[in-house]
Amino acid sequence: MKSEKVTDEARRRSYHDACGTAHGLELAGDRWALLVMRELMLGPRRFGDLRASLPGLSANVLTQRLAELEAAGILRRRRLPAPAGAQVYELTEWGYEGETVIQELGRWAARSPGHDPTLPLSPVSLMLSMRTMLDREAAAGLTLAIGFRHGDSLFLARLARSALPIARVDDLDGADAVFVADQPPAVAALLYGGVPAEVLEGQGALRIEGDREAALRYASLFRLPPKAGG
Amino acid sequence: MKSEKVTDEARRRSYHDACGTAHGLELAGDRWALLVMRELMLGPRRFGDLRASLPGLSANVLTQRLAELEAAGILRRRRLPAPAGAQVYELTEWGYEGETVIQELGRWAARSPGHDPTLPLSPVSLMLSMRTMLDREAAAGLTLAIGFRHGDSLFLARLARSALPIARVDDLDGADAVFVADQPPAVAALLYGGVPAEVLEGQGALRIEGDREAALRYASLFRLPPKAGG
DNA sequence: CGGCATCCGGGAAGATACTG
């Protein structure tokens, strides 16, 4: 019967499992879905922004993921006020709360022996990693405003009381210091790879503006978790 | 050229992304992979156990997932000592640490408007949910040993100092009280659905042995997070 | 250019049957 077929089709992707984890996989377990959420974690983005940050994700799949995430109530599409008029995709409040999932998965996977931290990295991905990998003990008592410029993307990280809110901004006027790097992996090499700032600056991969001491102090606050098994 | 093709094929499943989250998806982002890990969280299981706990997962896919998780260092296969001689799958130490990922995903997804808590639930899934949904404030100062019997599966939950270690056991001798339910959803209805124990007992879905007051006290310590948006 | 539909090839998932 056709009607039974429809039921089967509707069930096809379901795990038929009351477990919240299983439901989470139905919501965001499709390929690329969680990475689309990641790219939206620091504010609304346009279709093309998302494509640029996720090379390998084709337009049709992105369209499909956006529709599924919207249907699930994780994001909404919004039209910017004139004159921009462009359409952007924005997480709902609940969608933003998915950051803990992204963080825990990232923290756990960073311990994998197979993790290769030298691959390309999107600006948002780098900024989010700081919130995950901040050594909150080492940061206790420190108050710093650090800016980041990756091409056109500007971010401001405001460290205070061991919390590290990060926002996309239009200018970096309030920053104590600013890291300028066309390629986010350069900053990652400094924060996580132990590569000295001087080396990166010598390669032209990184520039530090403003209070250099504050910048280096900030850079010392991050640490990757130890590798598993090895 | 063929050799370039091979490279492309090797890359097919990779996200080419240094982000830990992306690597996590390569490790455990395939369909069913995280649920296989979930079923192993409370100790080694056999191939058939896993199949029984994950209806809808076919044998060939399970074989493939087990091989991939083993290659990633998340689990190992081990042969039980004679006379059992059976082969079991067991998480590595790092694999067990993936529980935080499962918890965060479950906690977040439980807030989805689309979550249906009346679906079937595996015994392990129910037991793990208690660790996620325990109201640690309400549990402060309480010390309880509560047993669970679902068919042949016996578990002992030892609440103490707001921690809730749970282990698969061979007998429930040390328990203050024991919940007996052939279908785990019956216990879920009590803990999360607000269904009174008397109703479930009247339906024959649940039996409480031992210290009834301790059992009901325990059952009052769990709460689902509020639904998002609504 | 942004967004989305359509077609195609390859490969993964799912169901069934079979083997040690």
Place this chain on the structure above:
DNA sequence: CAGTATCTTCCCGGATGCCG
């Protein structure tokens, strides 16, 4: 019981084209 072999179905990913 623990997988393997086979076949079908459908998703992913790339290319093309349409439309505002």
